[in-house]
Amino acid sequence: xxxxxxxxxxxxxxxxxxxxxxxxxxxxxxxxxxxxxxxxxxxxxxxxxxxxxxxxxxxxxxxxxxxxxxxxxxxxxxxxxxxxxxxxxxxxxxxxxxxxxxxxxxxxxxxxxxxxxxxxxxxxxxxxxxxxxxxxxxxxxxxxxxxxxxxxxxxxxxxxxxxxxxxxxxxxxxxxxxxxxxxxxxxxxxxxxxxxxxxxxxxxxxxxxxxxxxxxxxxx
Amino acid sequence: xxxxxxxxxxxxxxxxxxxxxxxxxxxxxxxxxxxxxxxxxxxxxxxxxxxxxxxxxxxxxxxxxxxxxxxxxxxxxxxxxxxxxxxxxxxxxxxxxxxxxxxxxxxxxxxxxxxxxxxxxxxxxxxxxxxxxxxxxxxxxxxxxxxxxxxxxxxxxxxxxxxxxxxxxxxxxxxxxxxxxxxxxxxxxxxxxxxxxxxxxxxxxxxxxxxxxxxxxxxx
Amino acid sequence: xxxxxxxxxxxxxxxxxxxxxxxxxxxxxxxxxxxxxxxxxxxxxxxxxxxxxxxxxxxxxxxxxxxxxxxxxxxxxxxxxxxxxxxxxxxxxxxxxxxxxxxxxxxxxxxxxxxxxxxxxxxxxxxxxxxxxxxxxxxxxxxxxxxxxxxxxxxxxxxxxxxxxxxxxxxxxxxxxxxxxxxxxxxxxxxxxxxxxxxxxxxxxxxxxxxxxxxxxxxx
Amino acid sequence: xxxxxxxxxxxxxxxxxxxxxxxxxxxxxxxxxxxxxxxxxxxxxxxxxxxxxxxxxxxxxxxxxxxxxxxxxxxxxxxxxxxxxxxxxxxxxxxxxxxxxxxxxxxxxxxxxxxxxxxxxxxxxxxxxxxxxxxxxxxxxxxxxxxxxxxxxxxxxxxxxxxxxxxxxxxxxxxxxxxxxxxxxxxxxxxxxxxxxxxxxxxxxxxxxxxxxxxxxxxx
DNA sequence: AATGAATGAGAATTCATTCAT
DNA sequence: CATGAATGAATTCTCATTCAT
Numbered sequence: 001x002x003x004x005x006x007x008x009x010x011x012x013x014x015x016x017x018x019x020x021x022x023x024x025x026x027x028x029x030x031x032x033x034x035x036x037x038x039x040x041x042x043x044x045x046x047x048x049x050x051x052x053x054x055x056x057x058x059x060x061x062x063x064x065x066x067x068x069x070x071x072x073x074x075x076x077x078x079x080x081x082x083x084x085x086x087x088x089x090x091x092x093x094x095x096x097x098x099x100x101x102x103x104x105x106x107x108x109x110x111x112x113x114x115x116x117x118x119x120x121x122x123x124x125x126x127x128x129x130x131x132x133x134x135x136x137x138x139x140x141x142x143x144x145x146x147x148x149x150x151x152x153x154x155x156x157x158x159x160x161x162x163x164x165x166x167x168x169x170x171x172x173x174x175x176x177x178x179x180x181x182x183x184x185x186x187x188x189x190x191x192x193x194x195x196x197x198x199x200x201x202x203x204x205x206x207x208x209x210x211x212x213x214x215x216x217x218x219x220x
Numbered sequence: 221x222x223x224x225x226x227x228x229x230x231x232x233x234x235x236x237x238x239x240x241x242x243x244x245x246x247x248x249x250x251x252x253x254x255x256x257x258x259x260x261x262x263x264x265x266x267x268x269x270x271x272x273x274x275x276x277x278x279x280x281x282x283x284x285x286x287x288x289x290x291x292x293x294x295x296x297x298x299x300x301x302x303x304x305x306x307x308x309x310x311x312x313x314x315x316x317x318x319x320x321x322x323x324x325x326x327x328x329x330x331x332x333x334x335x336x337x338x339x340x341x342x343x344x345x346x347x348x349x350x351x352x353x354x355x356x357x358x359x360x361x362x363x364x365x366x367x368x369x370x371x372x373x374x375x376x377x378x379x380x381x382x383x384x385x386x387x388x389x390x391x392x393x394x395x396x397x398x399x400x401x402x403x404x405x406x407x408x409x410x411x412x413x414x415x416x417x418x419x420x421x422x423x424x425x426x427x428x429x430x431x432x433x434x435x436x437x438x439x440x
Numbered sequence: 441x442x443x444x445x446x447x448x449x450x451x452x453x454x455x456x457x458x459x460x461x462x463x464x465x466x467x468x469x470x471x472x473x474x475x476x477x478x479x480x481x482x483x484x485x486x487x488x489x490x491x492x493x494x495x496x497x498x499x500x501x502x503x504x505x506x507x508x509x510x511x512x513x514x515x516x517x518x519x520x521x522x523x524x525x526x527x528x529x530x531x532x533x534x535x536x537x538x539x540x541x542x543x544x545x546x547x548x549x550x551x552x553x554x555x556x557x558x559x560x561x562x563x564x565x566x567x568x569x570x571x572x573x574x575x576x577x578x579x580x581x582x583x584x585x586x587x588x589x590x591x592x593x594x595x596x597x598x599x600x601x602x603x604x605x606x607x608x609x610x611x612x613x614x615x616x617x618x619x620x621x622x623x624x625x626x627x628x629x630x631x632x633x634x635x636x637x638x639x640x641x642x643x644x645x646x647x648x649x650x651x652x653x654x655x656x657x658x659x660x
Numbered sequence: 661x662x663x664x665x666x667x668x669x670x671x672x673x674x675x676x677x678x679x680x681x682x683x684x685x686x687x688x689x690x691x692x693x694x695x696x697x698x699x700x701x702x703x704x705x706x707x708x709x710x711x712x713x714x715x716x717x718x719x720x721x722x723x724x725x726x727x728x729x730x731x732x733x734x735x736x737x738x739x740x741x742x743x744x745x746x747x748x749x750x751x752x753x754x755x756x757x758x759x760x761x762x763x764x765x766x767x768x769x770x771x772x773x774x775x776x777x778x779x780x781x782x783x784x785x786x787x788x789x790x791x792x793x794x795x796x797x798x799x800x801x802x803x804x805x806x807x808x809x810x811x812x813x814x815x816x817x818x819x820x821x822x823x824x825x826x827x828x829x830x831x832x833x834x835x836x837x838x839x840x841x842x843x844x845x846x847x848x849x850x851x852x853x854x855x856x857x858x859x860x861x862x863x864x865x866x867x868x869x870x871x872x873x874x875x876x877x878x879x880x
Numbered sequence: 881a882a883t884g885a886a887t888g889a890g891a892a893t894t895c896a897t898t899c900a901t
Numbered sequence: 902c903a904t905g906a907a908t909g910a911a912t913t914c915t916c917a918t919t920c921a922t
Contacts, residue, residue, distance in 0.1 A: 634804070
């Protein structure tokens with residue numbers, strides 16, 4: 001159900017990058033590594049290509065030989081992350097989690113654990129991602145819809161399943177999706193970008209899951 | 221329980237700024253206005269002082285005559301916002317909302333409406349604020365604790381009241397605070413910064429309040 | 441024997457200043473005072489008029505009302521100093537020192553003491569003077585000849601007197617003048633400008649006088 | 661008796677500069693050449709990097725690529741000069757001059773000729789040097805002691821030798837050193853900085869040597 | 881493929897000077 | 902006389918990008 005986005009510059013560029021990104025030299029890997037770290041720390045526009053080159057132990061020209069522009073280097077960082085964050089997650093992870101007759105709480109718990117680990121493993125790229133998305137209109141305007149298109153139907157399907165099993169309240173799916181998306185989003189952003197926390201234990205995940213399921217109101 | 225913060229460079233600087241900013245020239249006001257708008261749109265470091273000057277109809281030197289540095293101009297924008305976001309909110313708003321024997325849901329509804337309107341009125345500054353906080357370690361390290369100190373005890377008091385009235389579940393206050401803070405935060409950030417939405421109707425507030433109180437799990 | 445210098449911009453300007461400089465207001469005096477101190481410390485071109493105004497407790501405009509330009513403020517500082525350094529010194533001091541049948545050594549001693557005290561009293565202006573003379577070709581080209589014209593004949597007369605009394609060797613007067621000028625000059629510059637010494641005791645003056653008279657060679 | 665100066669920021673910076681400046685591009689050399697000339701003529705702070713770039717036929721950025729800051733360019737000019745003015749002079753020149761049983765007058769003559777030629781060859785750098793030393797407290801405070809430490813013991817040794825040979829009067833060495841230093845200093849500064857003279861003939865050196873040895877008093 | 885010297889278009893900031901009040 | 906807001910040209914410095922080797 002992925003909409004065609006042929007009019008998107010950014011996604012076109014990303015598609016190009018994917019094709020080229022087969023075999024990276026050692027120097028390219030080092031450049032990416034350093035760039036991710038610096039972009040995450042100081043932001044894209046506060047990081048000089050000269051600094052990347054120096055820390056990566058390559059000449060400045062080398063970066064431009066490989067990536068053409070600084071902007072392109074940024075995209076080359078974001079593309080593989082995006083690829084892994086959604087498409088693979090979507091169809092592999094969701095099926096994996098849904099196979100057994102797992103309870104809704106258990107599903108949430110496993111889902112949050114899985115994504116938390118992925119984001120912790122890629123915390124720097126995630127930071128780069130969010131930071132740039134907030135700044136750059138173009139990026140925001142193209143990626144937010146893309147992400148929604150990727151995530152929305154899968155999330156919808158899951159909610160539908162659990163509504164039918166009687167574990168989720170009978171409100172319109174879109175409404176539940178919004179609430180869930182906002183909660184997940186607030187949770188990840190505040191932990192991994194704003195507070196820069198490096199850990200997340202199971203207990204905390206239990207709390208958030210309990211909250212999502214039961215709210216904080218006391219049942220009469 | 222509010223910690224003294226006399227050792228804060230940034231907050232000291234802010235205090236100085238407030239004093240100076242009483243009697244503003246027409247040109248100064250115009251500069252601030254334009255700066256807020258540009259910083260919100262493109263971010264602080266992607267906005268040139270030359271552009272601010274041009275749009276404000278002043279010479280570039282005028283900006284520096286009044287604010288000394290570009291950084292200082294940013295602080296001059298953020299300070300009054302911060303001052304109004306917390307201290308005033310805290311002691312006036314909270315009392316106002318709590319006087320009558322308001323229900324928990326009603327409290328949440330009113331609180332969210334009030335803060336939503338404030339943020340809609342100051343959406344651009346809020347964006348500047350969040351964007352810079354994400355980038356600048358110094359800002360983050362001083363403001364996050366400050367905000368927590370301002371908000372935490374007040375939030376705690378409210379939860380305590382409603383727990384005693386039997387409207388909020390008997391979990392540790394700190395746990396409920398975390399969950400609420402994350403939800404509010406995710407809600408505001410995703411709406412006003414990431415999605416850049418300009419409206420919020422009462423129905424949506426009802427949804428989020430219902431979610432906070434009841435969760436999305438179905439009661440058996 | 442003072443040559444006419446009608447073609448000199450600088451000396452003309454100075455002449456104008458002299459005429460205007462009759463009655464100074466309290467603010468003017470404060471401006472001059474602060475300017476001298478700052479020019480001496482950091483040099484003319486490293487001192488901002490804004491700083492002078494601030495330390496003098498006046499508005500920036502006030503400086504320009506009185507002195508027109510920053511350059512003119514500098515000249516207004518140098519003129520009275522120059523006036524006292526040479527013309528008055530020349531005809532009053534020299535006569536005073538030469539009246540009695542003073543010995544050459546005694547003359548040198550008194551002369552050095554007198555000029556040393558004058559320079560110590562005006563050390564800051566002297567520093568301004570030398571520093572600017574070194575930098576500004578125009579100043580150098582006009583003032584060095586002027587100073588030579590003022591000092592040279594008077595020094596020549598003194599040497600002549602002591603040669604006739606048999607206390608100074610019979611070398612060409614110009615040669616002795618050069619040597620003396622260089623020595624005096626080196627002495628004052630190194631002490632009061634480069635090393636920034638604030639004191640000079642009689643013993644040191646005795647040494648330099650002894651050296652000028654006898655050299656450091658041992659007599660057989 | 662040479663003090664360790666490991667705590668000197670400026671001198672450390674200079675050491676770094678030397679290492680980098682081994683293999684200079686043609687453009688770098690041109691930049692240095694032009695900078696020396698302009699700094700000497702108008703002083704460091706009255707020379708714009710734009711002007712240096714223009715006269716050197718390079719882009720302004722090139723200057724900053726190589727030297728980082730304008731200040732650093734200044735140091736890059738001064739360092740090699742300083743290195744040659746003292747250390748090499750000291751141990752090579754002094755020994756060379758002292759080997760034969762040269763007379764004191766002859767020593768002075770040769771010494772002055774040698775240093776005069778060095779300063780004439782480097783007149784512009786010498787001017788840069790003196791001009792900046794007068795202005796910048798930091799430079800003065802680090803270099804004046806350094807120069808004294810370099811020059812003082814060597815000068816002392818020479819005086820000692822000639823005192824023992826009976827050619828120099830038996831006054832305390834420190835006193836003779838002061839007098840000599842002041843004379844040399846006044847001589848070089850007044851000629852090469854203030855008067856900007858381009859020549860020095862043997863006759864003039866003979867005069868100054870004669871003066872140093874015999875003074876200007878007539879022997880009875 | 882890799883280098884790194886060179887570029888030049890901005891960027892922030894400074895400052896003497898003007899002028900309306 | 903005095904003020905101080907406003908100016909705008911000049912200055913130092915940054916940085917993505919190019920290109921000859």
